[in-house]
Amino acid sequence: MTAGPYRRVVIELFRHPKNRGPLHDASASAEGANPLCGDRIRVELGGDRSRVTDARFTADACALCIASASLLTERVRGMSAEDALRIDTSWLFASLEGEPPASRRKCAVLPLDTLRRAVAALPSA
Amino acid sequence: MANKYGLIDPADPAFRDESEVALATLVSATAGSSKKIGAKMIVGRSGRIIGGVTIGGCVDAQVVEAADALFDKDDADRRLLSISLDDDEAWEIGLTCGGTLEVLLTRVDLGSTDDPTVAAHREAMELLSAGEATAIVTPIESSGGSYAVAAAELEGAEPAERTFVDRISPPLTLVIVGAGQIAMSLTRMARELEMRTVIVDGRDRYATRQRFPEADDVLVGMPSEIVAAIDANRRTAVLLLAHDYKYELPVLRDILRKPVGYIGMLGSKKRGVAMRDLLRDEGFTDDELARVHTPIGLDLGGKAPAEVALSILSEIVAVYSGKRA
Secondary structure, eight states, rough: OOSSSSHHHHHHHHHSSSSSSSSTTTTTEEEEOTTTTOOEEEEEEEEEEEEEEEEEEEEEHHHHHHHHHHHHHHHHOOHHHHTTTTHHHHHHHHEEEESOOGGGHHHHHHHHHHHHHHHHHHHOO | OTTTTTTBBBTTTGTTOOOOEEEEEEESSSSSSSSSTOOOEETTTTEEEEEEESSSHHHHHHHHHHHHHHHHHHHHHHEEEEEEEHHHHHTTTOOOOOOEEEEEEEEETTTOTHHHHHHHHHHHHHHTTTTTTTEEEEEEESSOEEEEEEGGGGGGOOOSSSSSEEEOOOOOOOEEEEHHHHHHHHHHHHHHHTOOOEEEETTTSSOOOOTTOSSEEEEEEEEHHHHHHSSSTEEEEEEOSSSSSHHHHHHHHHTTSSOSSSEOOOHHHHHHHHHHHHHHTTOOOOOHTTTTEEOOOOOOOOOOOHHHHHHHHHHHHHHTTTTOO
16 A cells, blocks of 8 residues: 555545444445455445435445445435446545555445445436 | 263164163262263163263273163162272372262163153253253252253252252354464364354355365355354354454454453454554443453464464363463
8 A cells, every 4th residue: 555645544534434334224235345355345325316315334344445435425425326327436546545556456446336336226216 | 872962862873772871970079070070971781882971090990880780780770979089009109189079870761752861861952952051950869850951940949959960051153254274274173172163254265165164154244244143142252363354343343242252363462452452442441352362372382274273272262161361
């Protein structure tokens, strides 16, 4: 992991993540895993395709994965499904204040992939 | 054959040619016994010997002789043996333990479902299978038969006569988080120790039946959720062997406030301090954090997976035997 702002952001969000824990009465959810390193995450959403009203995650995962999940669940709240699906790695890495090294990229991207699948599962308005 | 609790199951094929056995149970010891009170030996009328009331020596031989004699009496179905360990010559050269043991011998008719010992053992096994601690109560000085009850039912009970209460706990369950090489060795060894093992990991290429044929359960998913769903009690030991904080921290957040009997975490002292610091910041108390044995295992010096597994099991045996580990 590179030094500097990226590292500080990741550690801060790992120690004090936002939206960690289950979302009761979720209207959509998805699970993802990195099969070899063992990161596991579940993203749960409230609302429908017109508007995501709530977003939370549960994870047994590394600091980078949890930081990414924290940022993404904050970001997606209030968005339509269409806008949510436009969130990409550029936004994610900018929010992390740095791009993860290639070997850790999958840790950051796992919550994004999982979020996209949860969004795709949202019910119609 | 006696099962893992030392109880008699007449349906076991090993008893096919056995109509009658004598059950010997160690019921008291005035000096340090090499086995726990409740240790059992089964002597078959055919001559077979299963188990032992001591770890060896002359006592078991005397019990076998007494059992053989019991079979020859038509009017006796029970006998209390009092066996002195003060052999004169052995005492002289310092090679005796000293003291007296009492061993209760009970004749058991394997062909009768009404035999009180058979019935008591069957009821005890049903309770143990349900995960409940049980007790087999046997009058020592009267002819009344044995019976089994849930151990909790005996709290505060005052028997009217001298009885032997044989308390039997369900086997230890080792919940092993992290399906690596140490876990593989440990699962094999735990079977020999008659412990249940549950393998937990988030990686389905690691937590496989192929790698863990001896495990009682192999569970893949989010480890903290799997562990949280396990009905944990004092007979549950949780072993964090993933050497990865992504599993250790979420699992610890759950189990530190549960009544499990043992928590161990693989890793250096430095890692243990860092883990405690993180959890202390989240509100866990020093008493709660002190429950975690880390570095896990007794310091036997070995580094190979099997050696580390041995050190972990040694610590677990010590903790559950009331020894400081």
